[in-house]
Amino acid sequence: MIIMKFGGTSTQDAAAMLNVTEIVKSHLHKHPFVVISAIAQATNQLEQMCNLAKSGDLEGGQVVLKNFIKRHLYIVNQAITDPVEKIAINTKINNIGEELAELIRGVAIIKELTPRILDKFYSYGELLSSMIVYHIMKEKGIDSLWIDTKDFMITDDNYNRALPVMESVHDKLISLTGDLLKEGKTLVTQGFIGFTLDGDRTTMGRESSDFSAAIIGSVLNAEDIQIWTDVDGILTGDPNIVENPKKIKVLSFEEAYELSLLGAKVLHPNTMLPALEKNIPIHVFNSKRPQISGTLVSNSANTFTPQNASVIKSVTYKTNINLINIRPKVRSTPFVFWEHIFNLFTKYKINPLLTSTSEFKFSAAFETKSNIDSLKHEIGEIGDFKIKEGLALISLVGSNVLHDYSLNEKIFSEFRRTKINFMSFGTSESSISFMIPVDHFKETVRRLHQIFFETQDDSNIFESLQTTNIITPDKEA
Ligand code: ASP
Ligand code: MG
Numbered sequence: 001m002i003i004m005k006f007g008g009t010s011t012q013d014a015a016a017m018l019n020v021t022e023i024v025k026s027h028l029h030k031h032p033f034v035v036i037s038a039i040a041q042a043t044n045q046l047e048q049m050c051n052l053a054k055s056g057d058l059e060g061g062q063v064v065l066k067n068f069i070k071r072h073l074y075i076v077n078q079a080i081t082d083p084v085e086k087i088a089i090n091t092k093i094n095n096i097g098e099e100l101a102e103l104i105r106g107v108a109i110i111k112e113l114t115p116r117i118l119d120k121f122y123s124y125g126e127l128l129s130s131m132i133v134y135h136i137m138k139e140k141g142i143d144s145l146w147i148d149t150k151d152f153m154i155t156d157d158n159y160n161r162a163l164p165v166m167e168s169v170h171d172k173l174i175s176l177t178g179d180l181l182k183e184g185k186t187l188v189t190q191g192f193i194g195f196t197l198d199g200d201r202t203t204m205g206r207e208s209s210d211f212s213a214a215i216i217g218s219v220l221n222a223e224d225i226q227i228w229t230d231v232d233g234i235l236t237g238d239p240n241i242v243e244n245p246k247k248i249k250v251l252s253f254e255e256a257y258e259l260s261l262l263g264a265k266v267l268h269p270n271t272m273l274p275a276l277e278k279n280i281p282i283h284v285f286n287s288k289r290p291q292i293s294g295t296l297v298s299n300s301a302n303t304f305t306p307q308n309a310s311v312i313k314s315v316t317y318k319t320n321i322n323l324i325n326i327r328p329k330v331r332s333t334p335f336v337f338w339e340h341i342f343n344l345f346t347k348y349k350i351n352p353l354l355t356s357t358s359e360f361k362f363s364a365a366f367e368t369k370s371n372i373d374s375l376k377h378e379i380g381e382i383g384d385f386k387i388k389e390g391l392a393l394i395s396l397v398g399s400n401v402l403h404d405y406s407l408n409e410k411i412f413s414e415f416r417r418t419k420i421n422f423m424s425f426g427t428s429e430s431s432i433s434f435m436i437p438v439d440h441f442k443e444t445v446r447r448l449h450q451i452f453f454e455t456q457d458d459s460n461i462f463e464s465l466q467t468t469n470i471i472t473p474d475k476e477a
Contacts (some may be wrong), residue, residue: 001030001031001032001033001181001220001222001223002027002030002031002032002033002222002223002224002225002226003032003033003035003213003214003216003217003220003222003224003225003226004023004024004027004032004033004034004035004226004228005034005035005036005037005191005209005210005212005213005225005226005227005228006020006034006035006036006037006133006228006287007037007209007210007227007228007229007230008037008038008039008040008041008042008043009040009229009230009287010037010228010229010230010287011036011037011038011039011040011129011133012039012040012041013039013074013075013078014074014075014078014079016287017075017079017132017133017136018079018136018140019287019288020133020136020228020287021133021136021137021140021142023228023287023290024137024142024186025140025141025142026290028142028186030223030224031181031184031186032186033177033181033186033187033189033216033217033220033222034133034137034144034186034187034188034189035189035190035191035209035212035213035216036126036129036130036133036188036189036190036191036209037125037126037129037191037192037209038125038126038128038129038192039071039072039075039125039128039129042068042071042125042128042129043122043125043192043206045064045067045068045125046068046121046122046124046125047118047121047122048061048064049061049062049064049065049068049100049104049121050103050104050107050113050117050118050121051113052064053104053105053107053108053113054107054108054111054112054113055111056108056111057108058104058105058108061104061107061108062101062104065097065100065101065104068100069093069094069096069097069100072093072128072129072132073090073093073094075132076089076090076093076132076135077090079132079136080135080136080139081139082139085135085139089131089132089135092131093128096124096127096128099124100121100124103117103120103121114159115159115160116157116159116200118159118160119159119160119162119193119200119201119202119203120200120201122192122193122201122203123190123193123201123203125192126149126190126191126192126193126209127148127190127193129190130146130188130189130190131146133188134146134188137186137188142186143184143185143186144185144186144187144188145180145185145186145187145188146187146188146189147176147177147187147188147189148189148190149189149190149193149194149195149212150195150201151172151176151195152169152172152173152176152177153169153193153194153195153212153215154168154169154172154194154195154196154197155194155195155196155202155204156196156202157196157198157200157202158202158349159200159202159203160202160203160205161203161204161205162194162196162202162203162204163204164194164204164215165197166215166219168197169215169219170219173216173219173220174219174220177220181220189216190209190212191208191209191210191211191212191213192204192208192209192212193212204270205268205270207265207268208268208270209268210227210267210268210270210271211268211270211271211274213225213227213271214270214271214272214273214274214275214280214282215274217274217275217278217280218274218275218277218278218280221278221280222280223280223281224280224281224282224283225271225275225280225281225282225283226282226283226285227266227267227271227282227283227284227285228285228286228287229266229284229285229286229287230286230287230288231266231284231286232247232286232289232292232294232465233247233248233249233266233284233285233286233292233293233294233295234247234248234251234256234259234264234266234267234284234295234297234314235247235248235264235314235465236248236313236314236315236449236452236453236462237314237315237316237445237449237453238316238317238445241442241445241446241449242315242445242446242449242450242453243446243449243450243454244453244454244464244465245449245453245465246453246462246463246464246465247295247462247463247464247465248295248313248314248461248462249293249295249296249460249461249462249463250295250296250297250298250300250460250461251295251296251297251313252297252298252299252399252430253272253275253276253297253298253299254272254429254430255297255313255397255398255399255430256271256272256282256297257269257272257273257276258395258397258428258430258431259313259314259316259397259431260272261353262316262317262318262353262393262395262397262431262433263316263317263318263393263395264314264316266284266295267282267284267297272297275297276299279298279299281296281297281298281300282296282297282298283295283296283297284297309399309400309403309404310398310399310400310401310402310403310404310407311398311399311400311458311461312396312397312398312401312407312452313397313398313399313461314396314397314398315394315395315396315397315445315448315449315452315453316394316395316397317392317393317394317395317441317445318353318367318392318393319390319392319393319438319441320367320368320369320390321353321365321366321367321368321390321391321392321393321435322365322366322367322368322372322387322388322389322390322391323363323364323365323366323387323388323391323421323422323435324363324364324366324372324375324376324385324386324387324388325361325362325363325385325386325387325388326341326361326362326363326379326383326384326385326386327360327361327362327383327384328360328382328383329381329382329383329384330382331360334359334360337382337383338357338362340379340382341362341379344374344375344378344379345375348371348374348375349371350366350371350372350375352364352365352366353365353366353367353393354393354422354424354427354433356422356424363422365391365393365422365435368389368390372387388421390438391421391422391435391436391437391438392435392436392437392438392440392441393433393434393435394433394434394435394436394441394444394445394448395431395432395433395434396411396431396432396433396448396452397430397431398430398431399429399430400429401428401429401430401431401432402425402426402429410451410452411432411448414444414447414448414451415434415436415444417440417444418436418437418440418444419436419437419440420434420435420436421435421436421437422434422435423435
């Protein structure tokens with residue numbers, strides 16, 4: 001069996017949902033398990049309506065809710081033909097609208113929005129989209145069944161960024177789906193959302209539906225995890241910045257993980273973890289051009305790179321990065337100080353993107369949304385804390401990046417032109433990262449891309465975006 005996950009742009013309207021149904025139909029021989037994201041912008045609308053209510057603008061929240069419900073009703077009215085079915089689904093959607101209206105009133109009265117309540121709001125996006133896709137699939141003749149993640153996707157109660165409790169997910173998912181899969185049912189469920197053992201909805205972080213797909217795939221030992229999105233695959237650079245980006249045909253799990261962690265948005269970084277553990281390939285496909293071969297993430301990707309040869313596969317970036325520098329006020333016991341810092345990371349669940357230590361100094365790069373204030377506060381008495389805000393992090397990601405010394409010259413010739421605030425070199429075989437002032441980042445990314453990719457024509461690894469590499473369905477997996 002395979003997992004097929006469809007993102008928000010792949011389900012954004014009736015035409016897109018009908019297209020999803022066609023794509024699933026063409027894969028029925030592989031026994032798909034379908035994972036659906038909220039329709040494009042729905043999660044943002046849910047966030048917006050409850051934030052408006054919290055700020056006291058109940059009416060504003062209700063307007064957003066009305067629009068949110070209307071979008072879903074519109075899809076059903078266009079995509080479902082049976083009038084009786086149409087009425088039944090519209091009733092379900094309107095009931096959800098009433099539940100949300102009640103929740104909004106509650107938030108507006110108490111003027112407080114806890115992470116737990118926010119997750120409750122978020123959950124309706126995926127519940128609605130997956131329900132509609134299921135009904136369309138059924139009407140188009142697919143023997144499908146809708147299942148609710150509350151019956152198997154058990155997570156901890158770390159609301160807004162919960163993690164799955166894998167033993168529970170495993171037991172529940174196997175007992176819930178074992179017979180249904182044997183009967184040949186096409187199951188449809190939600191990405192992104194989970195459920196605590198206490199009975200509350202959770203979410204696993206924005207954009208984490210890919211992660212849901214990989215969790216389900218690893219429990220069910222899928223032969224392939226397919227992430228259907230709106231681009232041809234993972235690219236050598238951001239098409240909004242670089243000229244002529246190429247599609248990367250193959251990436252190792254390690255490369256894909258580092259690439260998504262360091263900036264590329266196509267896959268949620270956690271997606272790679274369950275897949276890697278079971279060695280299940282991940283394919284990124286474009287639902288608007290389903291005949292294109294996409295990008296393959298797998299361990300076999302290593303076989304495309306000659307042993308020990310360096311290949312840079314992508315240049316990526318993140319902006320809004322803060323750099324902190326900390327040193328102990330008393331130098332005599334640095335190891336106690338290091339221990340203290342790492343304990344604080346655990347205590348406040350803050351995850352530095354990169355770190356570096358010299359004898360008496362510690363530096364770390366964080367996304368601006370991290371909870372650095374509490375770190376600063378607790379370090380107070382015993383350390384000096386300095387912070388540089390709003391930097392850009394630029395990374396080159398690929399295989400064996402430390403092996404080829406000639407890379408050094410290429411890279412550092414570029415950094416002659418701009419200040420480096422921090423760099424990470426040597427910890428990973430798959431990436432090299434630099435932090436620089438944000439006003440230089442675009443031209444630096446553009447030039448690095450030029451240096452590494454505009455002459456690069458290894459057709460085992462890269463493919464021009466103009467090439468239409470048609471595949472037959474059986475060659476995909
Ligand atoms: N709908 C969720 C979000 O917008 C999850 C996802 O799309 O992966 O973040
Ligand atoms: Mg995504």
